[in-house]
Amino acid sequence: MRVLAAMSGGVDSAVAAARAVEAGHDVVGVHLALSRMPGTLRTGSRGCCTIEDSMDAQRAANVIGIPYYVWDFSERFKLDVVDDFIAEYSAGRTPNPCMRCNERIKFAALLEKALSLGFDAVCTGHYATILTDADGNRELHRSAAWAKDQSYVLGVLTTEQLAHAMFPLGATPSKAEVRAEAAARGLAVAAKPDSHDICFISDGDTRGWLSDHVEHAPGSIVDRDGAVVGSHDGAVGFTVGQRRGLALGVPDAGGRPRFVLEVRPRTNEVVVGPREALALARISGERFSWAGLPPADPTTPFRCEVQIRAHADPVPAEAFVHTEGGRSELVVVPDAPLIGVSPGQTAVVYVGTRVLGQCTIDRTVSAVPATVG
Structure with missing residues (x-):
């Protein structure tokens, strides 16, 4: 098969691409440029899809011996992931940008382009398994390694997308084994730290980032009956279940700590209450x-x-x-x-x-x- 290997610049996608080559597929590596901010580099284990990651992916492709390209998906990423993230928080919801990226970028925009260019499948370094039932229908399953299972973030894939997806790491029992394999293959990313947090918020300060991208104004913090128990500088960035940072001036009648239960953007209110109300x-x-x-x-x-x-x-x-x-x-x-x-x-x-x-x-x-x- 002709396989397009999505190479993030990390160890997982590099080993997945190498395994696809070993399986006899005609593999081409591609790195997705998701940001138009040149000079943006990873700090420790935060962020991903940076210039540094692009160079790491290219070096891995060279070692594996496959063609390598960088595709600019920054505009699509901004519209489908970043703008969606802002809109969801503005509406008082808590979005998952990794789900949207898998749904709309890696297995929609990327797969669509791959198929139009004659590729049969897109290969990624996700830890998940595709099985086929007795009638030939493909099913998405958890990976062999529970601790590294990533099937959750792939839950947005459709039947058509599963038909063209490839996850070579699904049966691998541990991340340590993947790193050892990468080292044995001479891949410089073998010891590279995993990325964490939201890729376009590299410092990890989600609320600070949102304050620069979403209009906010002071408002009230209320209990479940509507009584005002405090105030806030902006409702955006509060999340359900949050306890810290509320700075409430009115204690709970029973002396219990309060948690965020709901964010109401229309009235600019944050609703709080006891933990059991969550x-x-x-x-x-x-x-x-x-x-x-x-x-x-x-x-x-x-x-x-x-x-x-x-x-x-x-x-x-x-x-x-x-x-x-x-x-x-x-x-x-x-x-x-x-x-x-x-x-x-x-x-x-x-x-x-x-x-x-x-x-x-x-x-x-x-x-x-x-x-x-």
Whole structure:
């Protein structure tokens, strides 16, 4: 097959490209230029997709012996990831830009261009596995290494995208093994630290970055009954479950710490309350998709597990598709309440090790009735 290897400049994508070559594929390496800020360099393990990363990717391609190109996706990245990130926070939601990047850049824009150029598949260094059922249908599954599993961030992939995806690291038991293999292959990125945080916020200060990109004004911090218990300089950047930085002047009646329960951009209010009020009995979202074949009848509740963060433990649940007034949503009812989940986050649904699908959370239902505080 003709394979386009997406090379981020890290060790995982470099080893994945090398394995694709060893498997006998005709491989071409490509690095995605996602920023038009020349001179931007990685600081420690923060950030990614920088000039430094591009050079690391090129050196790895040279060692592997494959052609290498840099494609400018900066405008698409700004529109589909950065601007979306700003819009979601402005609407009081907590977005996951890595999900949007996988959905709209790596497995939409990149795959679309790859197919138009005659490539059969896009190869990445994600830790996930693609299996084929008895009828030849492709399914996305967790990787062999639970601690490094990245199937969650791939939950946005569709059936068509899975048909052209390749994850050579899926069966690798540990990241240490990948680094050892990279060193044995003579790849200089063998000891390169992993990137963390949001790639376009390299210093890790999300709230500070948002303050420069989103209009903000002072407002009130209120309890669940609407009583004012404090003030803020700008609601943008507060996240559900946050405790630090509230600086409240009115204590909870029972002396309990308060947590952010909701952000209301229309009224510029931040709602706070006790930790138990963070427990959710139900989540749902209209923006949902299936990674492979959907359930035979998704309107009938089915057993599953739901994961709401990349490194969270999966929670047993029941899920189904509800349609009313011409609008459909994926509804997830966990066996035990979920804690600190915010609209804008992604809920990925698993059946065993298989990624069945996902939704961007639009609505939540608290497990605890509103009370004072």
